[in-house]
Amino acid sequence: GNERRKGASRAEEGESQTRPERIDRGRRKRTRSHQDTKGSEGDEEVQPKIQSGRAAKTRKHTKNEKTRKKEEEEKAEKGEGKERHGKRKKTSASKKEREEVGGKHTMKEKAQEVKRKNIIQQMNCIHNSLSSEELEKLKEAVDERKKLIQALRGKPWPIKKKCVILRESQEFVEKYEGALGKGKGRKLYAYKVLMSKALMGRPYGTIPRKTVPRAEATSAMDFAVLWDFGVSCIITLTLTTSCFLQWPFHATFRKMCFQGYAQYSVLFYGYYNNQRAVGWLKFRMPLSYFLVGVGTVAYSYMVVIRTMARNANESGVGDDNSFNFNWRMFTSWDYLIGNPETADNKFASITTSFKEAILEEQESQKDDNIHLTRFLRVLANFLVLCCLAGSGYLIYFVVRRSQKFALDGLENHTWWERNEVNMVMSLLGMFCPMLFDVISALENYHPRVALQWQLGRIFALFLGNLYTFIIALMDEINLKREEENIIKFNITVWEASLFNGTVSVNSTAPPVTIEPADVPRGPCWETMVGQEFVRLIISDTMTTYITLLIGDFLRAVLVRFLNYCWCWDLEAGFPSYSEFDVSGNVLGLIFNQGMIWMGAFYAPCLPALNVLRLHVSMYLQCWAVMCCNVPQERVFKASGSNNFYMAMLLVILFLSTLPAIYTIVTIPPSFDCGPFSGKQRMFDVIQETLESDFPAWFGKVFSYASNPGLVLPFMLLMVLAIYYLQSTSKSYKEANMELKKKLQTVVQNMFPPLVQQSCFNVYF
């Protein structure tokens, strides 16, 4: 308590020294004498002061602008003094403050109260002219204090110290700002405090988290799953809202194909009516279907690219490896590990990584037997190409066979023959990566590089398979369209026959009522495509779960129980428990997302199915990891940042949406099903909307804008902009490297080493 009073009086003196001519000496003596009195006496004196203070306040309120300004400027002086006072407190008094126990709290409070009232009194009593600079200074002081309060959280000081500073600063701000703005500032400040307190309880922070003893740092896995989940959720939300918007308007089930119960559902393209405006809201259903489809793709692009940009920003100068050893040293330990077994694993892996890094550094100079290595690598790549070609041909062959089966009639064949295509694709996806792993043993690359090659090859495998599948699907689409033409022809013949029977050539006929259900139905290639994708995804999911159960769970059970009666140690040697393959799983998620993107236009509820599937997968794999897996021995990430996986995701997004876009633009929609039936091309719906729903001038503007003569120069401009940005980015990188080198040489040469050390120690 005494400390504070002394400090306050020190401040007063400081002020008075700077402006002796301004402050009335008599008043100063009076206030100082007030400061020196003990707490109890101070209380009695406070009473009359409070009253006078209040009186002074009312007087103040009635003053005019000029005198108020003068007062404010004066307060600036006080503010400065208090600042100095505050800073001094931080350095000298902070230690003592820390030692004060709660017992002294009340005395401190009282002393603070007294001091505050004194200062208010002073403010009210002194009416001297103040310049506008001092007003500015006061505002600055208040702003600085506010910034300090905001930044307090990020300061590396103990809480006690921060508490003191916080209370002081809050007091200062409240007093001066509130007084300044006639209470407006106070309200604003209180509002800000309230808002920050309200926002403090962020939704995710309110759930107390449980420690999960982590088997390993699966940051890439977590990220991918959560991100995937998030994006899937948003896509699902968009699609389901658009679905449910026209749910009450589907009184007519006219446009449905009659093969299987699921086909009635919202799941497939064929469910949707081609009515232009549905219900009393005049909901433009076909337009909405088209726009939602295009919109989800655009949204996905935006999200992926934004995430990549953010990752690139955070990882600083991109993906440089210049701090390899430092990072292994300082950032390799995972502080969330709570399990001693996990800790031991982590110690082992850290030791291995140190030893390998050291070896790598030593061997990077050596370069022996390069010809043999090169030959082996070429051989390995050749083998891999053979594998890829083989798998592509196998899929093509199987698809052709399934078409033959379809022509024969599906009932005559076994379950395997009916689902051959999907099963073959899933099995290839399971066994080929293992083959690639074996082949890569020939190559003798550094593990990180080998992992990147492996991922690249699996990527190529997946793409090859998917595109072969799509080409085969195209054949089927063409078949269906031929069928459609035949049926159209048949319908015209049938309708003609209805008329021919009742009327002669030249008279007008009474309209013949045709029952809608009697009209022969046309085939629906879009629904077929959607069905194929759903089947693909389901078979993929089933394969994953079955491999999980057999490959991981069964293996773990066998190893655990057969170990008792086996000749060699099953747990240490072959086969032991299976490792949790982070990169393989992330890749699986990415491919899954690619398939969803491909099929989403033709099977709108596919994202919803996928969300469900992700939920189930997450829990199943969580259990499997805890129960049957061991962490990888060497944790080599494909790259430092997550941008590697995001880049793959971007490529897959592009390649997945390509087939859908191609079909939208080239193939005419079925005449008899879906929201675009009867149109020449699917995007004609936009043309229609422009013509009928928008004013005439809008349509003109749009037609000018979509003129190739305008679009081509625009594209050229964008290409030039990309080129320009790339060259500036390269020059920035070079400048960065130069500055780094310069920094090193400057610091080395400027000072002798001893002075340097002391310099840095003091400064930092």
Added chain:
Amino acid sequence: MGTTASQLGKDLLSEYQELTFLTKQEILLAYKRFSELLGKDEKDVLHERVPMDRILTLPELKSNPFRKRICYVFSTSDSKNGSLTFEDFLDLLSAFSDSATMEIKSHYAFRIFDFDDDGTLDCGDLEKLVNCLTGETDETKLTAEEMRQLISNILEESDIDKDGTVNLSEFQHVISRSPDFVSSFKIVL
């Protein structure tokens, strides 16, 4: 939760929220866990100082190779014995929380790794650090040659002023480029 919440006053709670990176739930959970560490006769949770060996029984710290250093760094006791009060404990959790900034984390990481508390990481500190990370057993320790090589590589990468030690700014420069640091330097109750 009801009884513990009433023991930690609302004002104090909101003040702690203002001064740390922790949310209200996290502070209350910390209060509960800290009060579990106290003995039967120690009732005043806010002002009692808990000795280091009891703090180290927390499962979150038990397996951490830097547990003792963490206690020393966050302790505000005069005798530097690593004992923590509740506020020190909150400081600890705040620095290791999800929302703490890179600056705070790197500042405290530096202090934790500075075994001799001289403000720089010299060869002795780095050696102790490596020994902590490679575990206690002899099989996992690095040989003297490997250690020497490792330390010289580290200094080559990060020591900009070539004084043979890594100071705070050099450390922060290295750490800010690391993609893993923020996510690994985390302790959650």
